[in-house]
Every structure is written in structure tokens, then in C-alpha cells.
Amino acid sequence: MDLIALDKKAAQAIQKRFGLSNYQMLNLSWVFGFGAGVIATLVLHWLFSPN
DSSP: OOHHHHHHHHHHHHHHHHTOOHHHHHHHHHHHHHHHHHHHHHHHHHHHOOO
């Protein structure tokens, strides 16, 4: 099984388990991506700040 098929299967399992629509899944992925970006930015800022 390739990585894309595994990702699709996991997304479908989450969608079915919580009863989410396609639009809700899109928003959920956006929120998770935004959160990961904020955390990555804070970690990089902490690592490379001059203080």
C-alpha cells in the first residue's frame, strides 16, 4: 500500500468515525495545518532569537 492510499484510508476513517462532511474535513485539515505552522514558527523563533 502506498502512502497516498494510506492517507486516504485514514482520512475516510476519521470522516466516518466522527460523521464529518467533506467541507468539515477541509476545515479540520486547514486548522491543523495552521496550528502546526504556528507551533513551527514559535519553535524557530525560540531557537534563533538573539536572547
